[in-house]
Amino acid sequence: MATKKAPTKKVATVKKSAPEKKACAKKACAVKKPVPAKKAVSGKKVPVGSVKVYHEKDASLDVLKGKTVAVLGYGAQGRAQALCMRDSGVNVIIGVRAGKSFKAAKADGFEVMSVDKAAKKADIIHILLPDEKHNEVYEKQIKKFVAPGKTLCCSHGFAYVFKTIVPPADVDVIMVAPKGPGTEVRRVFEEGFGCPGLVAVFQDATGTALQTALAIAKAEGLTRGGVLECTMEQETYEDLFGEQNVLCGGLVDLMKYGFETLTEAGYPPEMAYFECVHEAKLIVDIIYNKGIAAMNGVISNTAEFGEYYNGPKIITPDVKKRMKESLERIQTGKFAKDWLREAGKGAPTLAKKREQLGKHTVEIVGAEIRKLFERK
Numbered sequence: 001m002a003t004k005k006a007p008t009k010k011v012a013t014v015k016k017s018a019p020e021k022k023a024c025a026k027k028a029c030a031v032k033k034p035v036p037a038k039k040a041v042s043g044k045k046v047p048v049g050s051v052k053v054y055h056e057k058d059a060s061l062d063v064l065k066g067k068t069v070a071v072l073g074y075g076a077q078g079r080a081q082a083l084c085m086r087d088s089g090v091n092v093i094i095g096v097r098a099g100k101s102f103k104a105a106k107a108d109g110f111e112v113m114s115v116d117k118a119a120k121k122a123d124i125i126h127i128l129l130p131d132e133k134h135n136e137v138y139e140k141q142i143k144k145f146v147a148p149g150k151t152l153c154c155s156h157g158f159a160y161v162f163k164t165i166v167p168p169a170d171v172d173v174i175m176v177a178p179k180g181p182g183t184e185v186r187r188v189f190e191e192g193f194g195c196p197g198l199v200a201v202f203q204d205a206t207g208t209a210l211q212t213a214l215a216i217a218k219a220e221g222l223t224r225g226g227v228l229e230c231t232m233e234q235e236t237y238e239d240l241f242g243e244q245n246v247l248c249g250g251l252v253d254l255m256k257y258g259f260e261t262l263t264e265a266g267y268p269p270e271m272a273y274f275e276c277v278h279e280a281k282l283i284v285d286i287i288y289n290k291g292i293a294a295m296n297g298v299i300s301n302t303a304e305f306g307e308y309y310n311g312p313k314i315i316t317p318d319v320k321k322r323m324k325e326s327l328e329r330i331q332t333g334k335f336a337k338d339w340l341r342e343a344g345k346g347a348p349t350l351a352k353k354r355e356q357l358g359k360h361t362v363e364i365v366g367a368e369i370r371k372l373f374e375r376k
């Protein structure tokens, strides 16, 4: 798709007046208390601006002074978050099983030990294991070391919302969730900025749980941009919904259908890959930086007219109906139950789907096309 600047179009931008900016700088951009998940799912629309946003000045690293943070798991999130916290002066230890991650944490210069040893030593137990493993690892290796004064932390509320971890009432339970993959969390931190993020308090036994969450968010660079306060339920349901309906499920199927339609009509797969997969990044990057209207401002008028002309014919209102059904499966815990049952069997469906995807022409062609753009 050709992109060009359409000089006649104006892109609407929301600018804050000087007094508004001052007010925002003075206080966290707080308007109201966050809306609990119950209200958000009752059919009422939650007004824009109802979420509290915290910035650098709202968080203090002093909260973590003299404390040990055990990062359990050294995968995508564990590595990134541990490195950022250490760079911010936090005492971080790593708890992980023997193997690839253990070696990687050692190579990065951390004190690395088994999960139970780290949980025992820690004041803050930050569980960054795969969601489907939380129950087993918590019950066998963490639970016995969870005592009053300690904090349980996570980056996704799945375990607490769906009760695969039921924490004792006398500990703080918090969430610090960077809104980005680990590589991005680390990259942006190293650039001197931070990923946006979410914080939530699930249990506040000490009365200072939010300060702890904000301190961790600050140590990871998240408050440099801003962190939103939410409930664990809001994060869990929205996160699962987004990845299943738009970002992963949704986008991937849309790309595959587009690719298959063109190739089945006899068009070259390499070109179909460009049109239906490769160029998605270019479009999403503009939306990420400036919004949908700005994206429409740089694509051709033909492309923009096509968006309005054909988009609603492809993504019809029944898609939204099915999205609502998906949201219900998430909120009722059906999805979690199905996923945990699948994981409990060793995830055979997941393995089969991965294998099938690997054999799809879109992946085979994609691997070749991407080689052309590798910068050596």
Ligand SMILES: NC(=O)c1ccc[n+]([C@@H]2O[C@H](COP(=O)([O-])OP(=O)(O)OC[C@H]3O[C@@H](n4cnc5c(N)ncnc54)[C@H](OP(=O)(O)O)[C@@H]3O)[C@@H](O)[C@H]2O)c1
Binding pocket: 072, 073, 074, 075, 076, 077, 078, 095, 096, 097, 098, 099, 100, 101, 102, 115, 127, 128, 129, 130, 131, 133, 137, 154, 155, 156, 177, 178, 180, 181, 182
């Ligand atoms: N990925 C994201 O973009 C993202 C974003 C926000 C939040 N989160 C959340 O962050 C958490 C971690 O996700 P992730 O994507 O970082 O996971 P991940 O990349 O799969 O890493 C999981 C880590 O846990 C270790 N591990 C697995 N099973 C273990 C066991 N039985 N005992 C000890 N260690 C074990 C793995 O070690 P091995 O190398 O030995 O397998 C690995 O170091 C999840 O709650 C997820 O929802 C993820």
